Amino acid sequence: MSNRYDVIVLGLGGIGSAAICHVARRGHRVLGIDQFSPPHDRGSTHGQTRIIRQAYFEHPDYVPLVLRAYELWREVEAATGQTLLEQVGLLEVGPGDGVVVPGVLASAARHDLAVERLSAADAERRFPGFRVPGNYAAVFEPTAGFLHVERCVAAHLQLAVQAGAALQTNTAVASWSRSGNAIAVSTDRGEFRAERLIVAAGPWAAHVLPALGVPLVVRRKPLYWFAAAGGDAATCANWPLSVAAGCPTFLYELSQGVFYGFPQFDDRGVKVARHSGGETVADASTVDRALDAADCDAVADFVEAHLVGLARRPRDHATCMYTMSPDEHFVVDLLPGEPRVAFVAGLSGHGYKFAPVLGEILADLVDAGETKHPVGFLGLDRFAGST
Numbered sequence: 001m002s003n004r005y006d007v008i009v010l011g012l013g014g015i016g017s018a019a020i021c022h023v024a025r026r027g028h029r030v031l032g033i034d035q036f037s038p039p040h041d042r043g044s045t046h047g048q049t050r051i052i053r054q055a056y057f058e059h060p061d062y063v064p065l066v067l068r069a070y071e072l073w074r075e076v077e078a079a080t081g082q083t084l085l086e087q088v089g090l091l092e093v094g095p096g097d098g099v100v101v102p103g104v105l106a107s108a109a110r111h112d113l114a115v116e117r118l119s120a121a122d123a124e125r126r127f128p129g130f131r132v133p134g135n136y137a138a139v140f141e142p143t144a145g146f147l148h149v150e151r152c153v154a155a156h157l158q159l160a161v162q163a164g165a166a167l168q169t170n171t172a173v174a175s176w177s178r179s180g181n182a183i184a185v186s187t188d189r190g191e192f193r194a195e196r197l198i199v200a201a202g203p204w205a206a207h208v209l210p211a212l213g214v215p216l217v218v219r220r221k222p223l224y225w226f227a228a229a230g231g232d233a234a235t236c237a238n239w240p241l242s243v244a245a246g247c248p249t250f251l252y253e254l255s256q257g258v259f260y261g262f263p264q265f266d267d268r269g270v271k272v273a274r275h276s277g278g279e280t281v282a283d284a285s286t287v288d289r290a291l292d293a294a295d296c297d298a299v300a301d302f303v304e305a306h307l308v309g310l311a312r313r314p315r316d317h318a319t320c321m322y323t324m325s326p327d328e329h330f331v332v333d334l335l336p337g338e339p340r341v342a343f344v345a346g347l348s349g350h351g352y353k354f355a356p357v358l359g360e361i362l363a364d365l366v367d368a369g370e371t372k373h374p375v376g377f378l379g380l381d382r383f384a385g386s387t
């Protein structure tokens with residue numbers, strides 16, 4: 001394998017796998033480097049599924065990006081012949097004056113998106129797997145759904161390799177530096193050089209971007225799979241919390257926190273987790289993956305109160321990580337003083353749905369130093385003077 005490339009992509013997880021696909025498809029000689037062999041379960045992109053939705057309660061400016069992501073997900077499906085995005089809809093529940101329901105309605109109004117308002121009773125009638133507190137509001141977004149996340153990473157890498165990308169997996173990057181007009185990337189398997197570098201290191205971003213100047217906090221995020229009470233999930237394909245019965249993905253904003261989950265589609269069960277909170281992780285490489293009893297109890301309390309017919313004790317769990325930026329919005333930009341280096345960081349627990357459009361943006365940034373996508377609100381500028 002030659003060690004000189006047009007572009008090196010550091011990190012082939014959720015976003016790096018999409019970035020290398022876009023760079024390779026533009027005809028560049030590109031090398032992707034990862035310390036593991038993606039898709040893997042050591043970073044932020046595992047655990048079967050990720051929600052994808054359009055009426056973005058966090059900020060309406062994400063909507064044009066997610067609409068482009070939908071187009072690109074469908075293109076990846078067509079190119080690989082696989083189903084990646086299941087458009088099962090999303091039920092969101094919360095106080096009428098909270099963050100989620102008003103945020104969904106504001107984004108939908110601004111971008112003319114189809115969202116249905118439901119009373120608590122209507123929501124329970126339509127989706128009998130859920131309990132919705134009478135004083136809460138609900139919205140249903142029919143175009144939302146979920147992505148099969150490991151399958152998506154594999155699909156992007158497959159397309160990248162088909163377009164000529166080289167992959168250097170199980171290879172840890174120790175450091176990188178500019179050397180004249182090239183970037184030299186030093187790894188435990190030797191040095192690689194390229195004209196440009198894309199960094200998509202997820203929860204390791206602070207290690208490989210030490211000069212970023214934005215504090216990133218990594219949080220431990222457990223996930224749980226629940227089976228039907230008194231029954232094997234495998235035998236309950238038609239119960240109300242299954243895809244087969246028309247159950248959507250779901251997200252509840254409650255005083256105890258924000259909880260979300262996915263309908264059952266295989267014998268692993270119904271996946272549920274808490275979006276808010278999470279212990280700070282000092283080193284992503286040594287995150288504690290044992291069952292977190294306190295978090296598990298909080299999720300089980302949510303399950304008992306709001307989902308119909310699930311056993312309280314999870315049948316399986318996994319541990320993932322969020323990388324929080326100071327304002328919980330993504331950071332996507334060129335590195336200050338290093339116009340040959342583009343990066344994405346601080347996806348704050350909601351970035352995967354955007355993977356293909358972020359890949360396209362990173363490819364634009366290393367190609368032309370700019371992108372036509374409206375990502376000004378995600379740039380480093382917003383932190384100027386605050387860090």
Ligand SMILES: Cc1cc2nc3c(=O)[nH]c(=O)nc-3n(C[C@H](O)[C@H](O)[C@H](O)COP(=O)(O)OP(=O)(O)OC[C@H]3O[C@@H](n4cnc5c(N)ncnc54)[C@H](O)[C@@H]3O)c2cc1C
Nearest residue numbers: 011013014015035043044045051173202320347351352353
């Ligand atoms: C539990 C959980 C639920 C989530 N739910 C949703 C959701 O419903 N919808 C949504 O849109 N998003 C969701 N997210 C967020 C989303 O999954 C992440 O933002 C996204 O997947 C992160 O991708 P990444 O490429 O930044 O990180 P990763 O996938 O972790 O990739 C980083 C890669 O860089 C590699 N790397 C790092 N440092 C080095 C080095 N020095 N040398 C070599 N390789 C290196 C790592 O090995 C890794 O493969 C969720 C995240 C979690 C944890």
